[in-house]
Amino acid sequence: MNTESITIMLSDNTGLQATDGTAYVAGWINAAPSGAFQFQFLGSGGAFVAAPSVLPIAVLAIQAWQSTGIDVNPSATPVTIAYVGGGWSADPDTNSGQLYDAAGCPDLNVPTDQTQYPIVGVPMGGLIGRIGSTGSPFFIGRGPYLMPSTFPSGELQLCINDDLTGAYGPGLKDNSGSVSVAVFNQGLAFLEMSSVPSIALTTATNGNERLVFAVAPTQPAPLPIYAASPPIATPPPVAPTQAVPAFAVMQYPPPPYGNQPQPSPPGPFDFFEFGYNAAADVSAVNGFGLNLSFSSAGESFGVDPRISRATMASAYTDFIAKEGASAAAYGELLTVGALGSSYTPPTVKGEFFAISDPSDMLIAKQAAGVLDSDSLASYWDATLNAFFAVNSYLSIDLSGDGTNIYTGQCTMQSLNTVSTAAYTLSNGTNTYTFYQPPQGLQSALYVFQQAFSQYQEGGSGGDAGLLQMNIWEALCRGVAVAGVATQSPPSGFSTTAWNDSAQWYGAGSTCNYYAKFLHCANAHGEDARIAGNGPPIFLGGAAYGFSADENPNGSYSGPNVPSKTQGNVAPGSTVAITLGPW
Template identity: 30%
Template sequence: MSGTTLNTITLKNSTGLDTSKYTVWVAGFIQQPGKYLYLDTNGGFTATAGNYVNINDGLTVSVPNVTNLGNNRLVFLVTENTTTPPALSSTVGYTAYPFNAAPGVCPPGPYDIFEFGPNAQYDVSAVDSFGLNLSFTVTNDSLVYGAVTANSRLEIGEAFNTFTASDPLGSSFTQLLYTSPTGAGYPDSITGQFSAIVSPKDWLAINPTATGLNGYWTETVNDFFTSGNQLSLYLNAATVGTYSGTSDGTQFTLTGPGALKVTIPATDFAGNQGFMQAVRGMKTGESQAEYDAFNQIEAAIFQAISRGVLLDGVVAKSGTITDNYTSDAWTNIQNWYTDHANAYNQKSSLYDAYAKFFHCAQNNSTTIMGPNSAQTLGMAYGFSLDENPNVGSWPAGDNVPSKTNYSVGSGQNVTLTVGPWAPAS
């Protein structure tokens, strides 16, 4: 094994699947400068590329104390016993769930990803779609990160159907519970259950005209960029401070600390892109401070769109905006995922009901995702629109994604559970 052991990850197979018919697998890697270390059958990491490891009986992974680049994953996969998965590629990942689309590789069964690393945050928020109900705990931390283990994967799917049938905006998202028959180029369906609860981003990547989701944000984005609209937000990451400015109808131009200028174009949010956060690369001549601020502000806008509070943070041309008005509105949890009349034009707010399900939904009075320490939200499987806000003041107890808000280090051992497949008997 490479490096001394920093801490361990105990993997538990709690699927309840018949091991004479099905196998739970794990593969993993740690990226180092110029090379990778790969998980081996003993739970250590070596320079030799390895295949998937059968963890029907569990496995203890020893996290080595080595230099790494942060690209470290454990990938969990469930297949029929007649299927032996090929070695996991560290450079070409599985395709957008659950479709076989180049250049990705189609997984042979339902899968999910866990991010970890030496002295790093641990995270079951590594993929947009919900594949397997993973959860983990850390030594001396009372929280459960990820799916509540009392809920089976089947029950989570049933809860999603119930939620979309009752939520004011749920009808557009019903299609995301992927239950269609499998075939060539699609993962096997294990015991007839869904392959994934597919994120809108992944669904629209394959079905760009999906009814109910295509153009879902158009009116909200157009209202946001109306000429003369004003923003004032406090950025708590990148170049910290207050950024204020107006829209000319095509873009916001914001001025921050030290007269730093940031331009946010409407085209970045046009069409279906409100579901698909994809921040551009750095422009020629753009400073690192300018790019970092742009990146963080665009991320904050995408988050506000998803949570249904984007227009709460806007003041029209005729009004007066106070410092940090926008960030205060975007971090008001009371308005998240509600169809309230927004503060800008009093229209009913749109939100991402897929995100709402993982943050707010319950199954038989049990929260689907492990609640944060403030008990305000379930810590949802993350996706590009689902980080903790990088604007305003954000208490640690209101953690949003299913990842630690601290780095897991020496002696902080972890237990990771692949949750039940069927309801407990």
């Protein structure tokens, strides 16, 4: 064994016939923004290889539609376009006479009645494209822009979004500058899983790499790749001979889908996250797609490799029914079709496409205009009212040894001129405020999505992020209100209540039942902790049921929470990944 490499072994145990579907894998190592290491692909031999580069294309502001010399066929091969340098102007009297990048003139959209512009209602001076001399224009901006797979084939042409014919003034005559763009007319290929029995990882990385597994009836289209746009507004144009490397992969959006997503998954899919001398994990934060498991150095995580995907579906349905009224709202997460459209994601042997994460379900239903009175959208209202009860107290121990305890009271405060209940917590040195979100969808996303927002004063800086994560964890596990005191509490009172894993996900509690299913359900759809009828579906009950689903801060002696190695996978190690029976 090479002691400087990590070997990843792959086993396809789906048992599928080729006529039903095939297991595929694609993988990549993300580039480091610092340039310490480059974006790499998983190659057919199981080694990671350098991703391709392209020469930049200069698009001049003084010319109308310009040929790129690139013929595209987006239905077969992904096409991405990204701004990589330069600056231009469509009118010297705008933007204080300063050049701008491919996003277009700041704060100046083309009026909708000036229809001689190629595209109205978008920034003047933005980068636009079309396919062929008669194709419909589309807005690109800075990108990265993924050309929809429904677009026709033909030659890609690019242009500045300006009055090309001079119908409203000088047209192109007063323009200046140029922008450089990188067009990738290729992607990251999927390999049949059976053809890649092992993978060698030899590159020190940032620990944020992925293998994506997909089971599909036909060969998946390559995943789109794209160049990185510069962080500053208008760097110099890129020299035409200076190759621009691919920087990252465009990944499948999480299900469910209101319309056909771009890129479109070829069938159920899921991820394994890893790195060189970093932790490895399988995550269901963005939904459950495939019954993956892995083992390394005596640790095993993911779905019990004896459990079929069909069993997962029946177990989820039974679990929601057995958990009763408190869990009923989560039944819709078992996803087969799409929301509010004729698009249906491809399935294999007629099985479900995914078990969607609650946050993704709500966001997709809102985008599709079918949210209406979804009970998940109001699920947390009563609990958050109880948690943010005025004159209540929290005391959160971030250290476990009493050296960093935040205590404070809930009072009415002003947030954006609105009177809002909020906890102000202090450890004697630092002080942070956490506001109650408005009732309805915003409250639901506050808990399910766990995105730092205006409800955390100061964002996630300092200890604010850890404190907010503790609150989210307690809410999802159904114990948040148990950590609320009606009078000044003992130090660390909230943490003591929240870190008692025996109280997590109690029967009939208001909790994240998607996460409870992943942590607690057995193959019969029962709570394995009390049923005595078989172990949890997820090995050891460890899973990522939501993004903050980690071992809690403070004193904690319960089981390992996330489906992640407790230490780094060191060079010389072997990781065995299994895709379980269908």
